[in-house]
Amino acid sequence: MKSIDTRIPSIVSVPSTLLLVVVVGFPCLVHAAPDDDLMEYHIDIGERLRQLTVKLCFGRASVPATLIVPEPLAKHIEDLSATFTDGVTKKLQIDDHTIELGRSQIQCVHYTVQIPDGQGKDWRSGRIEHNGAMTVALERILVRPNAPRRWRRTRLSFSTAPGVRVSAPGAMLPATGVRKSFELLDRPPAWAGSVAFGTLTQSLIAAGKAQIRLSIVGRSDPATTAVLHTWITTGVAAITTLYGHFPVSDLQILVFPLGRNSDPVPWGEVVRGGGDAVHLYVDGTRSLAELNDNWVLTHELSHLFHPYIAAPDSWLPEGIASYYQNVLRARAGLIDAATAWEKLDAGFKRGLAQFASDRTLAVDTRAMMRQRQYMRVYWSGA
Template sequence: MKRIAALWCVVLPFAAGLVAAGEPARYALRYDAATRTMHASLCLDRAATLQRFSGDASAPGHVEDLARSSGAPLQQGGDGWSARDWRAGECLRWRADLGRIADANARSSALRAAETITDPGGWLLWAANVAAADARVDLPAGIALSTPWTPEPSAGTTRRYHIERTPPDWLARIAIGRMSETTIQRPGGRLHVAIGGPPDPAQRRRLLAWLGRVSDAATTAYGHLPLADVQVLVIPVGAQRDAVVFGQSTRGEGNGLTLFVDPSRDAHAFERDWIAVHELSHLFHPHLGARGAWLAEGLATYLQNVLRARAGLLTPAQAWAELADGFARGRAATPRGDATPLEQASLDMERAHGYTRVYWSGTAYWLAVDLELRRASGGRIGVDEALRRFDACCLAPTRSWTPQAFVERLDALAGTDVFARRWREYRTLTRFPATPALDTVDAAARAGIMGAGGGDEAEGEGRDWNTKGTKERPIERKSLKHGAPEGRGFR
């Protein structure tokens, strides 16, 4: 029993202290488009001797005119507020200048948007010990809202949502403006797409067709999307060299994906994109923290190639070549001699700009695990099947896992020791991992990884994964949060 309790604490360090019983808290939000201001109230059914409220560390600088509906006083301290003798049914009211918040964030980014984009952690206050809330949002006519919250049945300009609380340092993104909205339904879930601008009809059709193919690619992992509701925010940023210039996955208060695009590019340019599949691939693993960045980014980088090959967006030969080129870049980016262990490089990744080594070392881990699983099981189990089993039992959007707990659970689900054994090996590596030559990989394993026909096409390519790659584009950096509006936290 002690071992189970300890694991529970490792897996659920945040949610364990929250109260989910009874009616959730209730938000009423009203947006004023003329002033770009959100008027908010939070009502609680339970009385409390002392009730505390907080957002993230920036909230005290963004929340204005905070008051209790009873007229009783509030005390501010640190990054929050407290209220004594809170009454059942009482409400907290405030306003936040979202325009000022969004403009301040935009000044620190090279990517600008016409929409008002903020992290709700900076202005949406939560009551202590509350795990979930329902929200009603009143919007002006013609104004759309993109959030990671779970949509509930709504009517007219009033939107209703359910919000699951997450740690305050998990990034979320909310956009308000004149956007085009669509829901893409796929087995297992829905992508709630909001396109800024909005684009002209031809651009909108092209973007939606591309996102449809991206979502189809995600379902090739194990037949369905891993999460029921995912926010997809598409922000036009004008003429660019690439169709998609930046992507970011977020987990705060739900799962989201933001893509900065040049909507004027043709369909072929979007077909060549890998960023959207990379970011969508982060849905297949839980939040792993900075220490697990090499696992998280490695999995997304591995799947961005595998899933595109399965969906026909790449040939299997092209996918193997992309992996070969990435491994060559990762090897070249790993310091020779006195390099830090991979886990420490993950912790230092943003400060030291060590993205290439971290991403591609992690990719090498997932490939090695996939090959060993398929070899040991006669092709019955691979990384995709292990992730499917994890999805079925354990993939909750609000739950954070330590890297060790994650790989040990994958081993338990797959009946193996390969995930944890390889994890212990790779996390301490001070060199780039060894990667096999392609012609030494079993054809059945190649076919199982890339899908039908993958073995034959890959074998015909004849690439050696230890040869120097020919592409120099820093693909792993384009999808990072580094330099993005409000970027903070890890997936």
């Protein structure tokens, strides 16, 4: 297992007095001016995990006229202020989820985010507290420029208390000092994405040039961690059998080990905000054989073969993932060929049973929830 932390230079382990000398001696390393078109969120995470201190700094060409405070963040943002290029600091006001910046010489916006209490069963709410780690949606952390079309040239740069690790979507940049930085990929800011921080067991999964960053979220024992790491590695290898390489350049994988569950992998999802990510909720008591026998990991990773496709057209992405979850597991030797054919045949029959010649797949997909007929889209039985 290759630990991500091996990428952090040895400056982390030098005595704090020496670190202070380095910081004082070369202040330009710490306060380097951002690129002209870059927006950089400096996010400090304390030991308690419940308060984030955010400093959003703009390059000369990236200062927006207004900032938007997304609804989930609006109730939990505090201490909002701005610093200007002439050194002046001013408090800022939020008016109807909007912050007017006014002066174009603005340099940085500062605020704190309080993470409210909440035990973690609300998988889809954008926040989960799980065994010493938090997973928080981007929209609960980031104010954003008014109506930007994309996260273009946007960085998240984290500093954390000792022992606190962090995972974010996008491309992980080489570490600078103790900060860990990610460049968000060019995606609409409204798309869901999450940052996880706290107790994470992290590793890199080798797959050609792709950077696949696995974080097992929350405390877990070494035996469980080893099983989950091998399971993910096996799934990634199965996916690369299709084209000979992994389908995306950067992937954030968050695995949440749960207690005993009747289903080995009760929930999996792909989210695309700020980059590509797969979230998997797993019965942490299962053996490697039981997990390898399950289809969810291969299904979710197969969604990376296509771009984001909106729900009204989900017959297409679900068809792709339902097909490859069987084909690629057979190619990788996780199930035998006859079993894969049987599963495909059974799935096609389930779909056919709900087929009517006067309805297209698109019509059936849009009526799926209302009619409670899912097998034309989710014909694998998912």
